[in-house]
Amino acid sequence: MKKFAITIAGGGSTFTPGIVDMLLSSYEEFPISEIKLYDNLAERQEPIGKACDIMISERYPDVKFSYTTDPEEAFTGIDFVMAHIRVGLYAMRELDEKIPLNYGVVGQETCGPGGMAYGMRSITGVLEILDYMEEYSPDAWMLNYSNPAAIVAEATRRLRPDSKIINICDMPIGMEDSFATILGLESRKDMIVRYYGLNHFGWWDSITDKEGNDLMPQLTKYISEHGLVLDTDAFQHNDESWKETYRKMRDVIALTPEIIPNSYLKYYYYPDYVVETSDKEHTRANEVMEGREKQVFSTAEKIVEAGTAEGIEFEADAHATFIVDLARAIAYNTKERMLLIVPNNGSISNFTYDAMVEIPCLVGSDGPEPLHIGEIPHFQKGLMEQQVNVEKLVVDAYVEKSYTKMWQALTLSKIVPSAKVAKDLLDALIEANADYWPELR
Template identity: 55%
Template sequence: MSEKDKRYSVVIAGGGSTYTPGFVLSLIANQDRFPLRKLKFYDNDAERQKKIGDACAIIMKERAPQIEFSYTTDPKEAFTDVDFVMGSIRVGKYHMRELDEKIPLRYGVNGQETTGPGGMAYGMRSIPAIIEIIDWMEKYSPNAWMINYTNTIAIVAEACRRLRPNAKVINICDMPVEIMTRMAKICGLNDYHDLDVNYYGLNHFGWWKEVRDKKTGKDLMPLLKKHISENGYWIGGEFDKETETSWAETFKKAKDCYALDPETLPNTYMQYYYFPQYEVKNADPNHTRTDEIREYRQKIVFGECARIVKAGTAKGNIWEANAEHSNYIVDICHAIAYNTHEKFFANIPNNGAIANIDSDSIVEVPCWFGADGVQPMATGMAGRFQKGLIEEQQACEKLVVDAYEQHSYTKMWQAFALNKTVPDASVAKKILDDMIPENKPYWPELN
C-alpha cells in the first residue's frame, strides 16, 4: 500500500473527555484528508468513558462503519497498533480543577486552571501521567506520534524535554487558533487558514507581531488593532450567540491588554498576568469556571450521550457543527501523515526561535509540521516588555519541573512566589500548604 492510500489508527487518551464526541465528528468529517482504519479510546475512568464511548459507538456505526472502533482501560490494548496518540487527559478531573481555582482565591490570588498557582498545581499532576502514556506508546507502538494537548502544556512540555527528550511528542494548544478565527472574522475572511502570522511567547502567554492575509499578503494589523482597541476580540451578534459569559468577558478584556502594548496583539490569557487584582475582584470564590462547566458543558455532553444511547441513533446530535479545537488537531495529523510542512503552533525548546530568549526555554511559536515532526520558525527578537514577562514565567515553569524531579518543597514554593499573579512569598506558602494535602494522590512527596 502506498503512503497515499494508507489508513491510520488513532487512540484518544482521555476518552471520557467532554470534548471527545466533537473530536470524533471532526475525524469522520475529514476522512478524505486523514482516513482511519481504527479509532480507540483509552481512559482510566471506565464509568465516565463508557458514557462517551457508547454514544460514540453509535455515531461511528452510523457515520463511518468502515472504521474499527473500541474503547478500553487496558494500556496494552489501547496503545498497540496505533499511528497517532491524542493526549487529552485531566488528572484529578473536575474535583482537582475546582481546588486549583478556589484555593488561590482564599488568599486573594487569581484562581485559574492553567495560570498562577492553579496552573502550576495542574502541571505537576499531569507530568507523571503524560510520561506514563509516552512510555506505553513507545513500548507498544514505537513509530507512533503523540499529539499532546493536556494542560498545563508549558510545564508538560518542559518535563518531556528533560525526561523524554527523544520521544515523538508534539505539545500543542488551540487557543491561538481560536483567537485567529476571531481575527479572520473581524477581517472578513473565513477562518484561521486564511491568515499568515508571526506569533511568539509561551503557552497561554504570547503576542502576535504580524497578521497578514495569506492569499494577498495584505497587512491586517491596522484593521485588527482598531477593532481590538475598541472591542477586544469580542465580535457579538450571531458569531457569539453561544459564547458563555465568562468567555465573553475574556474576549472583551483583550481591549485593556492591548492598551498596555499597542505594537502587538495579545493572547487573551495575558489578562491574568496584566490585571491579577481585577481578576480576583471579579471572581466568585464559591462559583468558578469549574462550576460553570459542570452546570453547562458537562451536563449537556453527558445528557446528549445518554439520549443517543437510549434512542439508538445519533441523528440530530448537538455536535453536527465541528469545533475549531478538534479540526485543528486533524489538520496537524494530516500535516504529519502526509509531510505537508504546513504552519501551525507548537510548544518546543526555543533553540533560537525567539532570538533573545534562552535556547532551552519551552516557547510557543509557529512551526512547520511534517513527517519528521516540527521545525520552528524564527520569530525575531522579543520586545523588552515581553522578554521580561517571558523570563519570569518561564522560570516558574522550570521550577515546577525542578520540584517534581527533586521532590523539593522549596522549588515549588519558589515557583509560586515568583509568579506574577502572587503578591508575595508568604501568600505563596499558604496556597502551597493548602494544595499539598489535596494533591497527595498525584504529586511526589515534597520535602
C-alpha cells in the first residue's frame, strides 16, 4: 500500500501538533512515509519540531520526520501540503481586532475590517506556499486552512486558477460536532447535512440521519432555547468569548427559525451588540495568546525536557481531524461528502456564478465535486451578494494595489457604518500593516 509524504506549512502553528497527532492516529487508514514541517520563522517552529520529533519516533519510528525553513527541502517529494499559516502572527491579529473597535466597528479576526486586513496579509503567504509546492512537487495537493478562508479562496481562484488547492474551514465541522452531541449521536458523520453560504457566512437548511429522518426540528428547538453552549471540554471553543458566541446563537437563529446559521453571523446580524460587549483592551487574540498559545508551547517544552511524549498529550481538534479526512478522501477516491469552499459554477442557481461558496461536495482523487443546491431565499441571497462583493473588492485591491478598491470594500461591508468611518479605518490599517500589505495608491 502506498504511503504518503506530508508537509505541514505553518510548522510553528499551535495547530501543528494536533495535525501530527491525528496523522499518527490515522496511520492504519492513511499510512504515511514522511512528515515535514515548514515555517519561515525558525525560532517559533523549533520547539514544536523538537516535540513532534520525539512524539513520532516513539509512536511510529519508521515515519521520517524533519522541520526546516528551506522551501526546496520542505516541498520536494511530497503528496500533500497541509497549510495553516498566520502572516503577522497573533500580534497582528490583536491589531485586526482592536483597531476597528477604536472606531466603533466590530473587531474580529475574519469578519469586517479585521478580516480584510488579515486577508491582504494572507494572500501573499498562501500564494508563496502554493508556488513552492507546484515548483517542487507539481502533482501534490494543497489543503489550505489558512484564514480568512473566503478572501484567500477568491484570490487563489483568480490568481492560480489551475492549481490543486482546496480551501477548507473547521467551523462548520465544530458546530456539527455540537449538533451530534445535542442529538445524542456518536459522531457528526451520522448526519447528512445540506449547508450553503460563504465561509463564516452560511446556513444549514437540512440535517437528517442516514435513514432520512429530519433532525432539524429538534436542533432548531434546542438552539432557540439554549444556544449552542454545551457542557464540553472542547479545547478550541471553551474560552469565555466562544461561550458567549454560542449563547448568542439564540438571537442569531431567531431571524431564520427553521434554518441554522453559522455562529459567525452574529457579527453581521448584531454588530452594535458585539461592539457594546467587546473589551477594547482584551480581545480574542489576547485570550489565545494567554491560553492556547501558552498551553501548546508549554506542552512542547515539557516533551522536549522530558525526552518523551509518554503521558504528555497535545489535543487534536476538529481542524486536525477534518484535514486528515480530506487527504484520505483524495488519496483513496472515497467520494466522502464534505463541506468545502469551491467555485459556485451554478451550484447555487440564483447566486453569483464565480463566487467561492461553502457547500457539500463529494471528494475523490480528482478533488471536490460540488453538489447542487438550487435556489436560496432572498434574505440569505441578499446578505451573501453584499459579502461576496466585499471579498472580491479586497482581492481587487490586492491585485491592483488600489486604495479606492479597498475603501470601497470597507464601505460595502455590512458592519461598517459609513464611507468616512471606512476611510479612517483604512488609513489606520494601512499604517499598521506597512510591513505586510502591498503599497496601495
